[in-house]
Amino acid sequence: MSRKYRIVIAHEECKGCRRCIPACPKNLIAVGGELNKQGYFSVHAEHPEDCIGCGSCYLQCPEPGAITIYQTEE
Amino acid sequence: MSETVKFGKSSVFFDTFERRPGPIRKNMHYCPGCGHGILHKLIAEAIEHFGIQKDTVLIAPVGCAVFAYYYFNCGSISVAHGRAPAVGTGVSRANPESFVISYQGDGDLGAIGFNEFIQAANRGEKMTVFFVNNANYGMTGGQMAPTTLPGQKTMTSPYGRNTATDGFPLKVCELANALEAPVYIERVALTTTPRIRDARKAVFKAVENLRDRRGFSLVEVLSPCPVNLKMSAQEINAFIEERMEKYFPLGCFRDRSAETFPAPVPPPPVRDPEKVKELLFPRKLNIGVPKTFRNESKIFNYERRIKIGGFGGQGILSLGIMLANMAKLRNFNVTWMPSYGPEQRGGSASCSIILSHSKIPSPLIDRDCNLLIAMTQTALEKYIHELKPNGVLLYDSSTMKRPDVTPDKKVLGIDALDIATNRVGNHKCANSVILGALSVILIDHYLEGEDKLDFDRAFEEAIIDGFSSKPEVIKQNLYAFYEGKKVALERDKSKTAQA
Numbered sequence: 156m157s158r159k160y161r162i163v164i165a166h167e168e169c170k171g172c173r174r175c176i177p178a179c180p181k182n183l184i185a186v187g188g189e190l191n192k193q194g195y196f197s198v199h200a201e202h203p204e205d206c207i208g209c210g211s212c213y214l215q216c217p218e219p220g221a222i223t224i225y226q227t228e229e
Numbered sequence: 230m231s232e233t234v235k236f237g238k239s240s241v242f243f244d245t246f247e248r249r250p251g252p253i254r255k256n257m258h259y260c261p262g263c264g265h266g267i268l269h270k271l272i273a274e275a276i277e278h279f280g281i282q283k284d285t286v287l288i289a290p291v292g293c294a295v296f297a298y299y300y301f302n303c304g305s306i307s308v309a310h311g312r313a314p315a316v317g318t319g320v321s322r323a324n325p326e327s328f329v330i331s332y333q334g335d336g337d338l339g340a341i342g343f344n345e346f347i348q349a350a351n352r353g354e355k356m357t358v359f360f361v362n363n364a365n366y367g368m369t370g371g372q373m374a375p376t377t378l379p380g381q382k383t384m385t386s387p388y389g390r391n392t393a394t395d396g397f398p399l400k401v402c403e404l405a406n407a408l409e410a411p412v413y414i415e416r417v418a419l420t421t422t423p424r425i426r427d428a429r430k431a432v433f434k435a436v437e438n439l440r441d442r443r444g445f446s447l448v449e450v451l452s453p454c455p456v457n458l459k460m461s462a463q464e465i466n467a468f469i470e471e472r473m474e475k476y477f478p479l480g481c482f483r484d485r486s487a488e489t490f491p492a493p494v495p496p497p498p499v500r501d502p503e504k505v506k507e508l509l510f511p512r513k514l515n516i517g518v519p520k521t522f523r524n525e526s527k528i529f530n531y532e533r534r535i536k537i538g539g540f541g542g543q544g545i546l547s548l549g550i551m552l553a554n555m556a557k558l559r560n561f562n563v564t565w566m567p568s569y570g571p572e573q574r575g576g577s578a579s580c581s582i583i584l585s586h587s588k589i590p591s592p593l594i595d596r597d598c599n600l601l602i603a604m605t606q607t608a609l610e611k612y613i614h615e616l617k618p619n620g621v622l623l624y625d626s627s628t629m630k631r632p633d634v635t636p637d638k639k640v641l642g643i644d645a646l647d648i649a650t651n652r653v654g655n656h657k658c659a660n661s662v663i664l665g666a667l668s669v670i671l672i673d674h675y676l677e678g679e680d681k682l683d684f685d686r687a688f689e690e691a692i693i694d695g696f697s698s699k700p701e702v703i704k705q706n707l708y709a710f711y712e713g714k715k716v717a718l719e720r721d722k723s724k725t726a727q728a
Contacts, residue, residue, distance in 0.1 A: 160235065168255050172262030172455070174462045178422050193253060195261065211422040213236035214429070217266025218256060219273070219300065220238035227232045 159227045160208035162200045168221040169197035175212035175222065181205055184212060239273035241282050242300050249299040258296055262462045264419040264452025265294050268361060269301075271429050272330065275436035276303065285328045286320050288313040290342075292334035293367045311342020314349035317356045328439050329356040336366050339375035339399045346401075350445050353410030355492065357439045357446040359432075360401055363454035364473060371457030375399040378476055383457075398476055402449045406482045412444035412489050414482040418451040418474065420466040427479075434486070441491040451477060522560050523586065526677040529561075532585040534598040536615060538608030539625075541569055541578045544660035545604065549580035551664065554691040556584040559683075564592035579608065602663060604645070605629065623667055625659065641670055641717065648712050658709035664688060665713025669721065685710075 162183065169191065175198060176184050183206060187199040200206070208224055216222045238244075245254045259265045276282050286304035289297040290313055298305030304327070308316045313331040321329045331349075338346050338360050346358065365383050366372040372385040376398050380389040402416045413435060417428035428450060435446040451473050453465040460468060523529075535552060539545045546567045553565040561584040570576030581594035594615065601616045603609035606629045609622075616622060619637045626642030634640060643666040649659040668688070672681045688710055696702045 161232075165255070170256070170261035172462050174262055177463065193256065208235050210236045214270075214422055214425045215267070217259060217261075217263050217270075219242045219266070219270055220255060223237040224235045225232050226235040 157229055158208070159204070159229065160206040161225045161227070162203045162206040162212070163223045163225065164197070164199055165221050165223075166197050166199070167191050167193070168218050169195060170218065170221075171195035171197055172217065173198065174215040174217070178211040178215040180209060180211065181207060239270065239277050241273035241276045241302055242269075243302045246299045249296070257300060259293060260454075260456040262453060262455040262465065263293070263367075264363060264450065264454070265361065267419045267425065268359060268428075268432070268450055268452065269294075269297070271425075271432040272332075272359065272436070273301065274429070275433045278433065279436055279440045281328045281436070281440050284326055285330060286317075286324075288317050288320070288329065288331045290331075290333040290337035291368075292337050292361075294332055294334060294361070295368070297332055311337050311340070312345055313337065313342065314354065314356065314358065315342075315345040318349055318352070318354050321355050329354075330436075330439065331356055331358045332361070333358065334361045334367070335363065335374045335376040335399075336368075339401060343375075343399075347404065347408070350405050350411050350447065351408050353412070353444045355439070355442050355444060357435045357448070359435075360447060360449045361452045362401070362449055362473075362477065363452045363457075364398075365454060365457050367454050367457050371454075376401075376477075378472055381472075400477065402447065402477075402482050405447050410445055411447060411483060412485050413438050413446040413448075415447075415484075416449040416451070416477060416479050416482070418469050418479055419453060420451075420469050424479075431481075434484075438486050441486075443486050443489045443491055446486075449477070451479075518559060520560065524559055524680050524683070526675060526680045528675045529584075529586065532583060532587070532589065533600070534594050535582040535584075535600045535602070536579065536594050536598045536612050537582070537602040537604075538577070538579040538612045539604030540608070541572055541576045543578070543604050544657055545569075545578040546580050548602070548660035548663065549582050551660070551688070551691055551695065553582050553584075554695055555684075555687040556582075558690050558694065559687055561586060562589055564589050566592040566594075577605075577607065577611075579612070600667075602667070603629070603632075604659070604663070621670060623663060623670070625663070639670065639674065641666060643713060643717055645713065648716060649709055652712050653705060653709045655705050655709075658705050661692075661706040661709035662713035662716075665710040665715075666717040668710075668714055669717035673721065685714075 183200045183202055184198050185201055186196050191197045213222045257266050276285055282303050287301050289295055289307045291310040313333050317329040317331045320327055362376045364376050364378055366374050371383050373383040377383055377390045378398055379392045382389050402414050405411050406414050415431045417431045418424045419428055431448050435448045438446045451469050455465040537545050537549050549565050553563045556563040563584045565582050567580045569578040583589050596615050597617050598615050600621045601612055603624045609632055621639045624642050625645040627644040627647040631642055645659040645662040648662045650656045668684045692703055692706050
């Protein structure tokens with residue numbers, strides 16, 4: 156049985172503070188080119204399925220619901 | 230194959246922040262990169278983990294976190310600036326089953342509310358305080374705070390904090406650590422992931438202490454404020470780690486949670502509305518008169534002004550209260566205004582009483598008073614000029630000479646102190662003796678009809694109303710009143726006989 160993780164970043168909830176970018180050990184997170192409704196360049200995960208589920212970005216993120224990490228058991 | 234959320238929004242947060250005005254209902258109001266959001270998440274996780282959401286009361290400060298109640302789905306109170314620990318004390322005592330979290334910033338805790346905080350810590354209140362230290366006043370735009378570092382530039386210290394004039398940053402953990410009562414004190418920082426993990430442990434520990442009701446826990450959080458300090462997320466982390474941590478060393482200052490036994494939950498307080506009413510209004514004696522009652526004597530058609538003077542300890546103020554109480558029980562509007570020195574015994578004391586059937590514009594008396602009761606020579610000399618022509622002067626003849634006043638004034642001396650000491654056996658009752666003598670003057674010269682009988686009754690009711698829990702006091706004062714009356718009446722008779 157193996158575990159897989161998937162990171163989801165809510166485009167509208169991100170304020171683009173970029174605390175998560177250096178926190179990710181896999182360097183998955185980068186600033187996207189799109190403004191959200193609040194007027195921030197939100198971040199996005201480039202290869203969300205490469206996430207290792209460490210939760211560093213989640214701990215760094217000041218927004219309660221911007222980053223969600225899902226775990227799948229196979 | 231099943232997909233579960235490993236890291237996601239805590240259930241202690243509202244799903245949608247309906248309390249937040251405006252179109253944005255998923256985000257917090259904090260600036261990008263603010264430490265408040267991170268700490269909110271840690272606290273919410275801890276509350277969820279220990280299962281105390283239902284009984285948690287989160288007290289929000291004045292500061293950036295003032296709107297914490299938008300986000301937390303638990304009991305919340307926003308309180309006056311700095312008063313969170315004081316209100317928390319009340320909440321945790323009135324509702325012993327509640328879990329009180331006080332969330333405060335450096336202006337709230339370190340400046341205006343420091344006394345509330347340190348006293349609550351010293352009492353060892355059962356609450357947890359989260360102190361967010363970001364080295365400036367965030368909400369108002371980055372002014373200098375008690376925690377601003379030496380040399381740090383802010384809006385109000387443009388050349389850097391000068392320790393010669395502005396003092397040094399306040400070390401809250403170290404100060405709290407000097408006290409006996411706190412159970413747990415730790416300082417953490419919200420910078421790199423390992424430090425945030427440490428902070429998470431500290432928050433969990435503090436909330437666990439709260440759940441076990443072990444006592445006062447304090448977690449100081451060095452929190453990033455990138456917007457006000459004009460830095461990026463990386464720069465602010467470096468600022469905290471390189472500059473703030475030098476002055477505010479991280480670590481656990483105290484952890485006595487293992488030695489402290491959980492306090493038993495006290496029985497819940499009385500909640501039965503009838504019983505609460507009983508506690509608040511202990512008894513309704515059958516005293517007073519119907520609402521429509523008005524005294525018939527003409528003197529009560531106008532405002533009546535009474536001044537009482539003497540020295541502290543003679544019962545000047547209680548004499549005034551007694552008169553005011555009598556008037557109140559007869560449906561007058563009445564004011565009672567004391568004035569006394571800082572000493573409890575000795576020094577001068579006086580009070581002004583105004584009774585009227587219409588509105589009383591000011592409770593002060595400095596002229597035109599109708600009745601002056603003087604119990605010392607100095608009070609007499611001080612207030613005699615305030616007495617109206619043809620006013621009444623009542624003085625204690627056992628301690629002072631008959632004053633020399635214009636003949637239009639009615640003057641009566643009564644040996645109040647002598648009578649109280651020798652006949653009643655308690656010198657404190659001299660004020661009731663005076664009232665007895667007053668009743669003679671009023672009945673002889675001013676009161677009409679039923680009022681002649683009513684004055685004594687009003688006194689009895691007032692004294693019973695005022696001292697219902699002290700029967701001995703009531704007895705002595707009633708006795709003193711009638712002794713005073715007797716002596717005054719005898720003197721009246723002998724005067725008439727002489728004439």
